[in-house]
Every structure is written in C-alpha cells, then in structure tokens.
Amino acid sequence: MSMAEYRYSLYGTAVRYETDVRILAQPVNELLRHFRQDDALEADTALALRFHQVKDRVEVPLTISASSRQLASGTGEAVGDRRATGLPYEVILDQGLLIAEFDGIGVLVIDGTQSRADGYLINPDRLPSNLIEYLFHLALIELLRRRGLYTIHATALEHNGRAILIPGNSGRGKTTSFISLLRSGYRYLSDDHPLLQDSKAHVDVLPFPIKINVTDATVQFFPELRAASEQVLHPGVPKRFFYAEDLYPTAVGERCQPALVLFPHVVDSPQSHLELLPKSRALEALLPQALLVYDQEVARQEFKVLAKLVQQVDCYRLHFGRDILDLPKLITPLLEKGR
Numbered sequence: 001m002s003m004a005e006y007r008y009s010l011y012g013t014a015v016r017y018e019t020d021v022r023i024l025a026q027p028v029n030e031l032l033r034h035f036r037q038d039d040a041l042e043a044d045t046a047l048a049l050r051f052h053q054v055k056d057r058v059e060v061p062l063t064i065s066a067s068s069r070q071l072a073s074g075t076g077e078a079v080g081d082r083r084a085t086g087l088p089y090e091v092i093l094d095q096g097l098l099i100a101e102f103d104g105i106g107v108l109v110i111d112g113t114q115s116r117a118d119g120y121l122i123n124p125d126r127l128p129s130n131l132i133e134y135l136f137h138l139a140l141i142e143l144l145r146r147r148g149l150y151t152i153h154a155t156a157l158e159h160n161g162r163a164i165l166i167p168g169n170s171g172r173g174k175t176t177s178f179i180s181l182l183r184s185g186y187r188y189l190s191d192d193h194p195l196l197q198d199s200k201a202h203v204d205v206l207p208f209p210i211k212i213n214v215t216d217a218t219v220q221f222f223p224e225l226r227a228a229s230e231q232v233l234h235p236g237v238p239k240r241f242f243y244a245e246d247l248y249p250t251a252v253g254e255r256c257q258p259a260l261v262l263f264p265h266v267v268d269s270p271q272s273h274l275e276l277l278p279k280s281r282a283l284e285a286l287l288p289q290a291l292l293v294y295d296q297e298v299a300r301q302e303f304k305v306l307a308k309l310v311q312q313v314d315c316y317r318l319h320f321g322r323d324i325l326d327l328p329k330l331i332t333p334l335l336e337k338g339r
Contacts, residue, residue, distance in 0.1 A: 002020060003020045003050075005018050006025065007036070007037050008032045010144065010149065011149065011206055011255075013047065013144065013147045014045060014047065015032070015046060015049065016047065016048050017049045017051075018049070018050045018051075021053040021124060023129075026129065027132040027133040027136065030129075030211070031137060031210060034209050034252065046115070047115050047116075047143045048115060048116045048117070049116070049117045049139055049143070050116075051118075051136065052119065053121060053123075056122060057107070057122065060107050060120040062099070062109060062120075064092060065094055068094035068095075068099075070092055071091045071092065071098075072091040073090040073091070075088050088102070089102050096111065097110065097111055098111075098112065102135070105121065105127065105131070106119060106121035106122050106124075106135070107120045110142050112142070112146050112295060112298075115146070117143055119136065119139060128237065137193070138291070141193075145298050145302060148197060148198065148301075149206070150197070151193045151194065151290075152165075152193075153192060153290075153291075154168070154190075154192070154194060154289060155175060155178035155190065155194075156194035156205055156207075157181050158189055158205075158254065159181075159185075160335065161254075161256050161257075162257060162258070162259040163189060163194075163205040163253070164181065164259065164261075164335070165258055165262070165313075166261075166262045166263075166264060167263060167286060167289040168263060168264055168289070169289075171266075173265065173266045173318070173320040174264055175213070175218055176320070176324060177318065177324075177327055179218070179222060179225075181331060182248055187252065188209060188248075188251075189205060189206075189207045189208070189209070189252070189253045190208040190209060191210055191211070194206065194207070196305055196309065198305050202312050203305055204256065204257060204258075205258050207252050207253055209244070209252045211234075211242065212241060212242055212244060213236070213240070214239055214241065215238075219240065221325075225242075228242065232247055258312065258313050259314070259334075259335055260334060261286065261316070262274075262317075262318040263318060265320060267319045267321055268321075269321035270321055270322055272319060273330075274318055276314070276315070276316055277315040277316060277317055279310050279311060279315065282310050282315035283307055286306055286309075286310060287303075290302060290306060
C-alpha cells in the first residue's frame with residue numbers, strides 16, 4: 001500500500017498525516033474527525049506526522065548516539081496521582097530529537113525544529129485502536145505546543161459562551177460530573193483534552209471533541225446511558241464510549257473564555273458542595289494534569305499559560321456527593337453570577 005495522506009486544520013495550524021497501513025489511518029481519522037479538510041496544505045508550515053509499520057524494533061531506522069540523554073522512564077504503573085499508561089517507556093533526547101521508546105509497542109521520533117514526528121509501531125494489527133490513537137495524540141500535542149496550543153487532562157463544557165474545565169485523574173468523578181452538566185444543556189468542548197491558547201488578553205478554551213469514554217459505574221448513574229443500545233453506547237475495552245451528538249441535543253461548543261475550574265472529589269454525602277480554592281493551590285492542582293514537557297522554553301511558555309488561566313477563573317474543589325443528576329443546580333448559578 002502506498003502512502004496515504006490525510007489533512008486537518010486545528011485552529012489555523014495545518015496538520016498532514018501519512019501512513020502506508022490502513023489500520024494506522026482509522027484511529028487518527030476518528031480522533032481528528034472534526035478537523036478534516038480537503039484543501040491543499042502549505043508544506044513548509046504544516047505539522048507533518050507519519051506512522052509506519054515494522055515487524056520488530058530492529059527495523060526502526062534509528063541509531064541512538066552515545067551522546068544521548070535520558071529524560072524520563074517509567075513502568076507504566078500509576079504512582080501517586082500520576083496516571084497509569086500500562087506502557088513501559090523511556091524518553092531520550094538525542095541530537096535535537098525527542099525519542100519515546102515504548103517497550104514491545106514501538107518508537108516515536110519527534111523533531112520539534114522541523115515540525116515533524118515519525119511513529120514506528122510493531123505489528124500494529126495486534127494493537128488496540130485506542131493505543132494507536134493515544135500514541136498519535138502524544139506526538140501531535142508535542143508539536144502543537146510549539147505552535148502555542150496546549151492541552152490538559154480535563155473535561156470541558158461551554159454554557160452561554162463561558163467554559164468550565166474539570167481536570168482530574170480517573171476515579172475522581174470527572175466524567176460523571178461532565179455528563180451531568182452535558183445532559184442539562186451545556187455544550188460539549190472535550191471529554192479529556194481541551195486545547196488552550198493564549199490570546200494575549202486572556203486564555204481561551206478551544207474545542208477538541210472526541211468520543212466520550214465511560215465506565216460501567218458511570219453508566220449506571222444516567223437513565224439514558226443505561227437504556228442506550230450498542231449502536232449509541234459502543235462496546236469498548238476497558239471502557240465503553242459514545243458521541244455526545246448521538247445522545248444529547250447539544251452542539252459542539254465554540255472557542256470561549258473559561259470561567260470556572262472544578263477539581264472533583266467523590267464524597268459519601270447526600271449533597272455536593274463547593275470549596276473555593278486559593279489561586280496558588282489551584283495552580284498546584286492543575287499542573288500535574290498537563291502532559292509532560294521536555295523542552296525548557298516550551299515548558300516555560302506552557303506554565304505561563306496555565307498560571308494565566310488560573311488567574312482569570314474561579315477555582316473550586318467540588319465535593320461530589322450522591323446528588324449526581326442535580327449538579328447543574330449547584331454549578332449554573334456560579335456561571336450566571338459571574339456574567
């Protein structure tokens with residue numbers, strides 16, 4: 001199969017993706033389905049990503065020099081609040097290239113200066129599509145942040161032109177609180193990776209709409225999810241997923257200013273309540289939800305954006321009780337009061 005090219009545009013940033021393997025095309029097109037475009041791209045300005053199929057690590061056309069430097073490594077297991085990826089990994093800096101090795105899975109080679117990334121995946125036909133999507137997203141975000149587009153682990157919604165961000169790791173009530181607001185008429189921005197951009201006057205939240213992943217426990221809270229067919233609530237491993245537009249009468253939101261950041265924490269209480277967080281504590285809680293940054297200048301710029309974001313919003317600890325379906329009654333008045 002010859003190289004197939006797919007084109008996207010993310011808020012003025014052109015992205016070109018090429019692959020010679022059909023199974024490496026579908027997850028990427030699914031991830032970026034809202035950003036497809038058919039127009040020609042300026043080759044010298046587009047971010048270029050290529051994913052290749054290899055049968056073994058020795059087929060990867062990459063020789064690591066003796067001057068390379070290890071930046072990070074991990075077993076893939078969760079430690080403290082760090083997310084579990086399930087992937088043993090090592091990140092290396094070698095002659096300007098950022099190289100991420102995933103044991104038994106493949107290698108990402110990212111050239112930030114050239115706005116290019118290559119992925120070499122070992123026997124991709126044996127990999128789950130969500131893993132291919134995850135690896136592509138890592139490479140894409142590493143390039144996008146050099147164009148001033150950043151992301152955090154958070155769900156995001158928009159209501160009357162104002163955004164709510166709900167960051168947090170799995171098990172904290174992030175997706176459950178997100179769906180509670182979504183079903184009440186809030187507009188969808190992202191289930192897990194909203195984009196942030198500094199517009200000078202303030203930080204904007206930009207939609208990055210993707211499928212919404214849910215655990216069986218989350219499904220049980222919402223009658224419409226419990227009753228949904230497999231054509232709407234799709235089977236998946238380890239989570240099922242659905243698309244917002246298939247279940248709720250809501251459109252994807254638009255670029256907007258954030259008004260609230262909620263840090264959810266599930267509590268055994270009949271009612272949810274909010275605890276106002278000082279800006280310093282909110283920033284401290286938000287930083288671990290950003291993806292790792294290995295370039296010092298990029299890290300400095302991203303920190304400035306996150307600090308600016310915290311300064312322009314109200315930040316709360318959401319003690320999320322058993323009144324799950326009534327959460328909009330607690331949150332919406334905050335948004336209306338701040339208008």
